[in-house]
Amino acid sequence: xxxxxxxxxxxxxxxxxxxxxxxxxxxxxxxxxxxxxxxxxxxxxxxxxxxxxxxxxxxxxxxxxxxxxxxxxxxxxxxxxxxxxxxxxxxxxxxxxxxxxxxxxxxxxxxxxxxxxxxxx
Numbered sequence: 001x002x003x004x005x006x007x008x009x010x011x012x013x014x015x016x017x018x019x020x021x022x023x024x025x026x027x028x029x030x031x032x033x034x035x036x037x038x039x040x041x042x043x044x045x046x047x048x049x050x051x052x053x054x055x056x057x058x059x060x061x062x063x064x065x066x067x068x069x070x071x072x073x074x075x076x077x078x079x080x081x082x083x084x085x086x087x088x089x090x091x092x093x094x095x096x097x098x099x100x101x102x103x104x105x106x107x108x109x110x111x112x113x114x115x116x117x118x119x120x121x
Contacts, residue, residue, distance in 0.1 A: 028056075028105030036103045040094065044103075047082075048091055054078055055104040068097045068112035075100075 033052060037044045044052070058065075058074060065071040075096055076084045088096035092103075098112040 032105060033103050036105070040099055040103065042092070042099075042103070045091075048103075051075070051079070051088065051091060051096065051100055052104045055100050055106060059104075059106040064107050065109045066111075068109035071097050071101075071109055071112075 034044055037048070042048065054075070055071075058071065072085075075088055079087055083090075085096075088100075092099040095112065098108050101108040101112070
């Protein structure tokens with residue numbers, strides 16, 4: 001699995017799929033993220049940035065997530081020690097997957113807005 005920090009620190013990857021994902025990631029920056037977050041009434045803190053960076057690294061390593069539940073489970077595992085799902089919803093009240101992905105500048109899984117998934121929007 002690719003790690004975005006290793007990719008950035010090296011001369012890149014010959015894998016065209018990773019290069020395509022990095023091109024998408026390159027269009028995003030922290031200023032854009034802060035603007036997107038402000039539109040969602042969120043002021044980004046260190047804790048928010050941890051989640052945003054996790055989402056971006058997850059996207060780079062695995063590509064687009066087809067099922068929001070899998071991404072939600074990955075987030076829950078990663079942030080379990082901080083409170084898991086409750087912690088994540090405190091940071092991203094409209095859903096850590098859908099709202100987090102929008103702010104992280106990565107594709108939102110198509111089923112994340114399904115009311116049965118649990119996202120607010």
